[in-house]
Amino acid sequence: MKETKGCSSPAMDELLALTGLKKVKMTAINLYKSALQFQRMPADVRKKNPLNLNYCFLGNPGTGKTTVARLFASVLHDSGLRSKSTFKECTAQKLKDDGVDEFRKLAQEALDGVIFIDEAYDLDPAGDKFKGAPVVNELITLTENERARLTCILAGYEDDMNAKIYAYNTGLKSRFNEVIFEDFDAKELAQIWTHMRSQRGWSEEDPRLTDVVVRRMMKSCGKKGFGNAREVRKCLEAAAERAMGRADFDPEAMLLQFVDVVGEDPRSNPKLQRVRDDIERKTGWKKIKKTIDVLIMVCGTNYQRELDGEKPLPVFLNRMFLGNPGTGKTTCAQLYGELLKNLGFLSSGDVVFKTAGDLGGSVVGEAQQKVLGVLQSAAGKVLVIDEAYNLNDSMYGKQVLDVLVEKVQGGENDDIAVLLLGYEDQMLSMLREQNPGLARRFPPEQAFYFEDYSDQELMQILRVHCQSEGVKPTMEFQEKARKKLDMLRRSESHFGNAGAVMNLVKAATLEASSRAQGEGQIRLEPSDIDIGPEDDVQQDPFAPLDKLYRMDGIRKKLEQLSNAFAVAQEEGDEAPELGHFVFTGAPGTGKTTVARVMAQILFHLRLLAKDRVQETSGLNLTGEYVGQTKKKVEEQLEAAKGGVLFIDEAYELGKGPFGQEACTAIVAAMTDPKYAGVVIIIAGYPGDINKMLDSNPGLKSRFTHFFEFPDWTAGDCVDLIQKRAAQGSYGLTAAAATVLEEGFQHLRKLDGWGNARDVDKVWKASLQQRADRVVEKSEGAEKTLQASDVQPAIGNLLAARRPKAAPSMPMFSWDDLSCQMPDSRTKEQPTESLKLGEAEATPAPAEAAPDPMDMEQRDPGVSDEDWQELQQAKEAFAQEEARVARELQELEERLKEEAARREQERCIPRSTGTSFASYTRDGSCANMKSLLDFLRLLLCLSLQTAWKPGMTLPGL
Incomplete structure (x- = not known):
């Protein structure tokens, strides 16, 4: 133009x-x-x-x-x-x-x-x-x-x-x-670099330097915010500043070297080595130190690859710091900032600390604005977001994470590093549930994993902290502190590590300060730590079992388990697995009591951190809607951390979809390291428990110990009554003991036998009977339980447990009977069954079988008073038996009358097969004999007498 x-x-x-x-x-x-x-x-x-x-x-x-x-x-x-x-x-x-x-x-x-x-x-x-x-x-x-x-x-x-x-x-x-x-391309950036460098009077020691500068800038080219010519100017000014800071800088030559542009080789950088030495001096951090060594090694390899024009290996600046409290995550974040600065990734290296709560909002859009502002203020620095898992709880937290995914790319030229701190399980859960890009920005495999400190490391931290606080811990104090910290580690879901040590020293120092001490340092003694029940080597941890009955087999199994742990500890072998337990037995056999005792035993053996039992039931663990069951199970497991979780009536876990959900949650907990310190005991009736376990092989395989609790004998029951009487300074007559033993013999054969629970009921009822007797007869204050006190107590329990009378039994219904009009032969001749019943109902007194109780001989040494009391009790028992016989006889008469009335009616037979009402050809009730035999069976059950069909009994 x-x-x-x-x-x-x-x-x-x-x-x-x-x-x-x-x-x-x-x-x-x-x-x-x-x-x-x-x-x-x-x-x-x-x-x-x-x-x-x-x-x-x-x-x-x-x-x-x-x-x-x-x-x-x-x-x-x-x-x-x-x-x-x-x-x-x-x-x-x-x-x-x-x-x-x-x-x-x-x-x-x-x-x-x-x-x-x-x-x-x-x-x-x-x-x-x-x-x-x-x-x-x-x-x-x-x-x-x-x-x-x-x-x-x-x-x-x-x-x-x-x-x-x-x-x-x-x-x-x-x-x-x-x-x-458009952004400048590589050729244009090289032209701008050369032009700016020449204008300022600088030259290059090596012609490859321009290529290195351009390759670095091209990593950010095309991204929003790339400075283009400004980026070139910034790089040149930074290189010039480093060059002038070198000891060998020549102002006349004005030469730029590789070290001025890309920094020193990480493998020989003295500033970087000082940071590395600080990290190495920290207690613990084995995995962290290894991860940092790998990072420095990769950066050293990239340094040489960059000079050779090769593509560098990827480096992740944004990371998760995962671990329990007190493991040094905050301290490591500060050192990480210095590390990245000396590696050339950050311009400042300072650390900005924020919590998840600092980034949240109360209205839509507020959270995003907060995050953007924080990211802008953290340019050139390390942004630490502590307790980041809390961002997984609300819609505002989700907004924060979405902004981080958008704005934090993790590139080497971003001039910012973001660290998310929190518990491992909750942080990994957040990665799974939130924006998929979050896991790409903060890959779990690149996270810093902070392990709990070992006992030795905790003691080292304790000594250093005591020195800084000006107190002197004795060796005995340190040993007891180690036990206390070990208990806390096994009982808490998130052990406080160094924080727990500081809290322990603080509490012990306050306790020691209350004692009168001489001038100088405060000495910390074992008494300054409250550790709870201590392990007394002179005390038998199995002694509590001696107070229970039928515990020989269980005690032997627990002793074997204890011996296995003791030998492993003595020989330096790996301790055997403690495992989980199944208790099967009837009610009152001591399952709950043994669970409590077992927690104390395992605690004294240092196999558990607590001697506490968290008691619940299978029904309580079962929710009413989706998700509730898992929450209930986790709540109980958290409460039982470090101790025993006792689940009574565990067979309820096998019922319904929510019961199966509870089983699944328990199986998962048994393999979760979070609950490694929990011993789970399930208990219930043998048949029900076995059925539930057989239906869930995965659950059954998790239990390694099976304890069977046998029913108590009558002698066990009487022995417990005698011990309780002795504890309460009561006397128990021989006649009362005999009545109790015979009564328990009968009671334990009936349905609903409750073992120790029934003994407790009889004991309390006997005390009430004695109180009524003392008040009624205005007797003296002699504390003695007589046969007249215990006989009503156990007699009432027997009466309540005996089978109910026939009218209440659903197996017999008059509607099942079919009848026809009887002929003259039927009226004149009674059935064989009725004749048998009538003959048995009025036996000759001389032919009656002798009462075994009357044949019992008086033992030597039994006083007249005790013998008379025993005879009175036997007579009362016989009267009770006679009363039941009379009631059954009256019932039989009513049945006969009803049968005769029905025979007068005409109806169409409705019964088929094996119906209770089957009639003979002449219309008589052929099964009446069966009914009478059944009534006699009821009487025999109430009298605990063996019976065969057709036999004759007194009173029937």
Whole structure:
């Protein structure tokens, strides 16, 4: 155009001389061509076809938007499109701060020229209705009313302009011509680097240095925020500063070396080695130290690969710090910041601490704004988010994580490192449940795992802390502190580690301060620690079992388990698995009691951290809706941490879908390291427990010990009564003991036998009977239980347990009987069954069988008073038996009468097969004999007498 049209524009020449910016240059050339054609049009035509000279420059910083805008003002003037080359520059934030009136004044000053608004997205009219919206509204007016005299140029990121400016008014975008400023490519970045370096008088020691600089910058090229020419300038200024700080720097040569651009080799960097030494001196941290060594090694390999022009190995800056409290996560975060700074990843290396609560919000959008602000303030630093798992609990936490996924890429040039701190299980759960990108930003395999300190490490921390606090722990105190900390470790879900040590020393110091001590350091003694019941080597841990009955087999199994642990400890072998237990037996056999005793035994053997039993039932663990069951199981397991979880009536766990859910939760807990210190005991009836375990092989395989609890004998029951009487200073007569033994013999054969529970009922009832007797007869204060006290107590329990009378039994129904009109033969001749019943109902006294109780001989040494009392008790027992016989005989008579009445009725037979009502051909009730035999059986059961069909009994 210079040659053909004679055009001259120094501004256009300068613009075309800029590095890169191909699209921008084409826009400027096309603008100049349009201007030439426009000037050739008649004035009236130009007025009817005005050009749109408002522009929106979109791109990353450092691409020359401001420089090009200034040149555009001159190009517009040179081309004749504007009468002046006026250029007014401002930022969106300044326009908002000054107000719309100042904006109007600025626009008037820029008439016939250009007004340039940088970072125009900050006007954000939708988000800032009081300051930003008025300015944007005025801008819309200017672009329409003053388009012939004023050119408005906006600049900013493309996505922000679309989201914050154009979205506010759909007609706004059409008022501006968009000009895209692309990031510089590798060749252009190299040209800019060489040009800037030469301008400042620097030269390169090695020609490969430019390639290294460009490769580093190209890692960020194309990403939002990449500084382009500014990034080159920043890199050059940083390299120059390092060069001038070198001891061998020559001001005359002005040479840039590799070390000035990429830093020192991590394998020989003294500053980095000092940080590494600080980490190495920390107690514990075995995995952490290994992970940091690997990081330094990878960075050293990348250093050489970068010089050779090879692609570096990936390095992860953003990590999770996983572990229990007190393991040094916060301390490690500070050292990690120094480490990354000396590796060249961070410009500052300082640490910004935040908690999950600091990032949350109370209204929609607040959380995102908080996170963006925190990320901006943490540039060049390490951002630590403690207790990050709390972000998994609410919608606002989810918003925070989504912003982190969007903004934190984890690149080596991000100049920020984000650390998420928390418990391992909860943090990994958050990764699974939240934005999938979160696991890519914070890969679990790259996490720092902080293990709990060992006993030896805890003692080392204790000694160091005591020294810093000015107190002196004795060796005995340290040993007891070790036991206390071991108990805490096994009983707490999240052991406090160093924090637990500090709390223990603090409490012990306060206790020691209360004692009278001499001048000098405070000595910490074993008595300053409350550890609970201690392991007394002189005490038999199995002694509590001696108070129970039928415990020989159980005691033997527990002793075998104890011996296995003792031998393993003595020989230095791995301790056998403690496992879990199944208790089967009837009620009252001591299952719950043994569970409590077992917790104490295992605690004294140092196999459990607590001697406490968390008691529950299978029904209590079963929820009523999806998810409740698992929560109930976890609550009970947490309460039982370090001790015993006793689940009575565990067979309920096998019933229904929620019961199966509870079984699944328990199986999972048995293999979860979190509950490694919990011993689970399930108990119940043998048949029900076995059925439940057989239906769930996975659950059954988790139990390694099976204890059977046999029923008590009558002698066990009487012995317990005698021991209770002795404890209460009561006497128990021989006659009372005999009545009790005979009564328990009968009682234990009936359904519902409760073993110790029934003994307890009889004991309490006997005391009540004695109290009634003493008050009624106004006897003396002699504390003696007689046969007359215990006989009603056990007799009432026997009566309640005996089978109920026949009318209440559902197996017999008159509706099942079919009958026909009897003939004369039926009326004259009674059935064989009725004759048998009548004969048995009135036996001859002389033929009656002798009562075994009457044949019992009096033992030597039994006093007349005791013998008389025993005979009275026997007589009362016989009277009770006679009463039951009379009731059964009366029932039989009523049945006979009802049968006779029914025989007079005519009905259609309804019974078939093996129905109870089967009739003979002549209409008599053939099964009446069976009914009578059944009634006799009921009597025999109440008398505990063996019986065979057809036998004759007194009273029937």
